Amino acid sequence: MTSVIHVNPSLRKAAEILGDARKGMGLDGFPFESKLSMEPLVSKWLFDFKDREDQLGELYRQIKKYTEEHESILGAYPDVTSLVRDHHPIIHLLLSSVFPVSLSENIYGYASGPFMMEPFYITRGLQNLLADATVELQYEQFTEIDKISYTVRACLIILEKYYNIPLDQVLPILFSLRYEGTSMERYYKTTSMLDFLEVKTRGPAPVIDYKKLDYLLRHLNQSEVWLETFSPDVFYFEGFYLAFMNDVTEVETLSRLRKLLLSSDSFLDFNTAKIVANLTRVYLSMLDVEVGIFAVDYPFEKSLEHRYNLHYPIVDNHLEYLFTDTGENIYARACRENRIQLIANLEHEDYLHPVELHLLRKGFKSLMVAPLHDHEKKVVGIMELAAPEPYVFTHVKRLKLNEILPLYDVSVEDSRNAVDNRIQNIIQEQFTNIHPSVLWRFSEVAFNYLNRQGNNSDDVRLIEPVQFRNVYPIYGQIDINSSTSIRNNAVKQDLVKNLYLISEVLEKVYAVTGFHLIKKLSFEVTNAINSLRVDFDINQETSVNNLLVQEINPVLKDLRNNYPKLIETINNYFLEVDSEMGIIYEARKDYECSLNKINNTISHYLEIEEVKNQKIIPHYFEKHKTDGIEYTMYVGQSILQKDSFNMHQLYNLRIWQLYSMVEINRQIAKIRIELPIDMTVSFLILVFNDPLDISFRMEEKRFDVDTSYFARYEILKKRIDKA
Template identity: 30%
Template sequence: MQHSTLPGNFPFRSKLSLKLLIEYWEQTIAQGNVPDFAKNMMAYLDDAPELRGPIEDFAIVEKHRTFINFLMSAVLPPANQDTERAAAILPFQFKSIYSTRAFDRTLDMKRIEEMVVTNFPDNHMTLGKTVKACLLILEKFYGCKLDMDKPILFTLRDPKTNLDRVYKVEISHQFCEIICTTTPKPIEKHVLKFLMEKIYDVDLWLQYIRPEDYEFQGFIEMRLIDVTEQEMLSSIKYDLLKKNAVVREESFSAIQQKLRSLFGIEEIKLGIAYMDASNNIILNNGSSQCWKSLADRPSDRPCDDYTGSVYERSWIEKRYVTVENLKEYPFPSKVEEALLANGINNILLAPLIDEGETIGMLELATSTPGKLNPVSAHKVENVLPMFTAAVKRVKEEMSTEVRALIQEECTAIHPSVQWRFFEAGVKLMNQRRHDEKAIMEEIVFKDVYPLFGLSDVRNSSIERNNAIQKDFQQNLKLAKDLLQKIYEQKKLPLVEEVIFKTEEQQQKINRGLASGDESNVIEFLKTEIHPLIQHFEEDDELKKHIVRYRAHLDPIFGVVYKRRKAFEEDLALINRTIGDHLDEAEVSAQEMFPHYFEKYKTDGVEFTLYVGSALVKGKPFDAFYLKNFHLWQLVTMVEIHRKMEALKPRLKNHLDITQLMLVYDQPISIRFRADEKQFDVDGAYDIRYEIVKKRIDKAHIKNTGERLTQPGKIAIVYNQAKVEEEYRRYFHYLAGKKLITGEVEDLELEELPGATGLKALRIQLAEPEKEFISNQKDDLLKDIEDALRLH
């Protein structure tokens, strides 16, 4: 907004005059509205003719002070001396000729420039007065009533309490007249409109309204209306709209100061904390003095710190809670003790509620009992929605920042353990505000139970190599046939030499596909044969043969890719079918008990599951849940077999799967490996589990040479006798449901490097019927749960 730099003095002439006030009294006396003493008033005025004209010497005012005070009773009733902040001042000059005691206690007119902060641009009082004077001139001499919509506000700070009070300034010009010393120059309508658009461009205004042509005579009545509460609330709302309003220390301090002025309590302390319900933790910004709970606890304190506290009451009941004296609060919790230790004796809590959910807590506190009470709560009601919005915005931004850190440090994290990474992410974010090189703390979960399963495509490497071999055999034969046709017509020795090389490649591929053969053949086709063929592409006699050859090539890879492509499509379909079923089954498993789950797709799908109380906040885990997961895994793998059987008619190749489970009933510890972005076992003892998991899919039955994993069967590897008893009970039930044949093989495995003494149970899966087990699973779990309760 443009405005000129005015000198300190008001540009228009201004003189004190009581003329209009005296005329008011004369009219009132003539109408008989005052008692008989009015005649004495008129006699007094007859003896003091200097009061009727402009008064330039203020000694005249002091000489007639008592009489002038009486005249002013028409403007400012004496009964309001101690309640109404009002004064009569020279037109547009801060020089008082009369004021109430309440006004004098509030504002010292001699120090107004240093005491008052206005809402004029750059706190420019002269600018505001000049614009107002111009508007009054327009109204009187041009018939244009153009009021300024913006009210005039004075903000005064009490030097003793350091608190601000805000007053709306109401101005009355009833006893002020404007004298024009010349004929006013006309101002066109479009100019008036332009002037209003440039309301604070005083240089422009004074080109059309010249100060030397006008003089203000009389006095102005000025009233101060206390609007501190409204303005502080409005200002707080505006501050809370700014980004990071409750995080940046300077904005937080400004809001706290305005709340102090709003309540009129200089010692009020402000605190804010919010809860991340999805991660089950309460957070605040421990990196600075702002956005911090007044209990001054660690920034990642868990929710149960608040159990039984006044905070919990306010949080659950979603209402204001005020404690006027914490020392008298019955049954104080750790939080109340912490508040008292920090010198807080009086507290008001207001929950921040978003769509029915409490997302945070606003705290106001003092050291003096009773200063904040239930009546105080209404003062913050109007700003609570803005605090809620500000906290919600910061929460979302902070969550985004933390999740970006987690993504940077850890990639994607399974939802079940996201709460722990979020805690670590908040710590890291706060640490990096002070130390850019800070790293994320190590994340370890102790005493968790692993479950491992594998559905592997049988002989996938052999099937893939066979497909590649047949594709190359066809490709080389087609290439040789085409080259021979070229040679028959062109008789070029170079073509004959390439035919010889092609025959060599054929012989090598016919013997089998060795390491490196795949890349060698592709390179030979693309660097030797295809450039040669391209040379004869425009030959009319050879073109149709070349087109026929190229019709057999894959448009993307440029070689014959028919059998390999069919195998890869089959493999992708199998993996997708198994993976989708695992994802679907995983949803119901999470409902049983939250846990960590991950799966990997290669030539088949393997999955690992970790379950235990360490992975979940506030939920105990016991053997009952573990047995449920053992059963869930077994049922899931039975269903995978049945889905695979239903899939076989759609496959282009004769592919099958083998299935394996590892039952490890001893708890282990897992640690997140930041370098590998995944969980791994932690410690020398637990590494045995990882070794067994990586090697059992190649295990053979002892003294037979037979592979443990076989199509149509599920192998369960274990090393504890109690596992066998548990699973045989499950087998008995599954056999009763005709899901397995009832035949159970009890096997001992050959020793593997780092894994000895392993045993296995192997079951034969029954031929699938039309109805899948998924409809029976709930009944199955219920039966097992009932059986577990009896033991």
């Protein structure tokens, strides 16, 4: 039965839930006076049914009699409580023509005073919907229409009812219904019936012309603009309105899925992927289903899901087994046949692939797998759905899923493309020598190449060379003095220390074991020590390291496990050596630390100065770390995409070279006290006055001097460096 709220305590909770949800609609602080009145509905009854002789005629006579005995039913009430207190016996009767008792269980509807929070009348169907103790009802604002304030909506009603200007003033309201602790989610769109709502005035109303109307409609999101025209001192509302809530879960879920899936990078964000998975459950009306999505190329590439960062599988870390020779499974079959595959009951299958067995052990009984495609219809991803109950995936569910798969296809492809683009940007920024100053030329060449492809040119495979003519080279080098000698001394120091230490250890090991192998290793250690006393070269470093790491260390580790007396001796030795390299690496570490600190200081200075120098004139710049830093700059008109080059800009950069020598030397002097091994630097500047041509070498991915005529520049550089 349909009931009046305030005389039926069992309906209070449903009304409060609905009232709380309506608070989110912006009804707090509503400026217009609103009074609840049944007079419009009473008048309709008394006019429409006075001549009826059927059941409606009997109801008419009851209402007429009640009205004559209780004239206050025609008055206006400031709140719901007063009306219900005085007239609750007749309210149900009055509304029976709107909410038929026979349909009450199937109608989600209510009656409310104009712009009031809680309803005064609610259908049995809506009561049942909101009866659960965990239910949550929330006003949603997914679209710009949803965000129009109720002050503006009230003004739209004034335009419609008072000024007879036809507008879509009954804007729909969207509620979401959720049950706490579950993923269940339903959407209900409320449409209002305003037949019993009246707009009244105090004093003269303003004139509304089309110019004013156009101005108002262009400011739907600004309540203050509307209130300047429709003053609450002039307009007020009486009566009530009816609302009907229609289940639009499937339509709204599909709309939200479309919005999320067609936005860029939707599957690259974990939270968005979770929302998509939940909306998929809601759309399919399968709340206990797990949804997984991951990128894949068919045939399968093992590392692809990590490369694309699109990796939300139910099968956990078993992806590498999906496309092996261990037997076919539902995933491989979906990709091979390129269509949705079902397993109704995993427990009743004659054969289960290890991946399917893994899912069964995880508690899943039924499975549905769909391949996802790119625009060329290649399989680029997989969508998987798994349920703990058998026989939940039917042909109908397959058809329903198939309707939305194109959205997932687009989203997965877009997400993969977004990752590819990011990877290309990283490669461009981090790993190639395409300097920003010359990137414009590479873009021109790429565009020309694409243009030839579009025109079906015969030379479509040929990409034109990237060349800059008549540019001036600027070369500089900051070298660490005697770096080779310093390193050799560090290596020799580590090796000698290591050999003497291991010699003592081997003596103790031989005393305990008497192994002839230990005697042989001791002999090789002694020979290595004698050899280092005479001379040192790079080959000795390699041979001694191999002796220590590949021959002696494995023997010591094995003996440590079998001879308790040797545990302390061998453990003490391994505490002295580097845990990763297996040798003493102290002096060499000091050398590398000093070298890196100097190189980083120089490199950091050059990077800061490069930003400043680009403002003098855009130019090509590259630097390389060796035992020190060397840099090359090319400047000239052909490098400039715009502006012009003149010689004083070249001279300015050469003067900067001299200045940089002084500044770098000063910075090195400041850090020398911090270096484990003291080092100094020398400077080289090559002034080459003739312009030359440079070209980008595709194989080496770098610029180089063009033609043999200009090769003397490179020869001169090498000869000066050797000197």
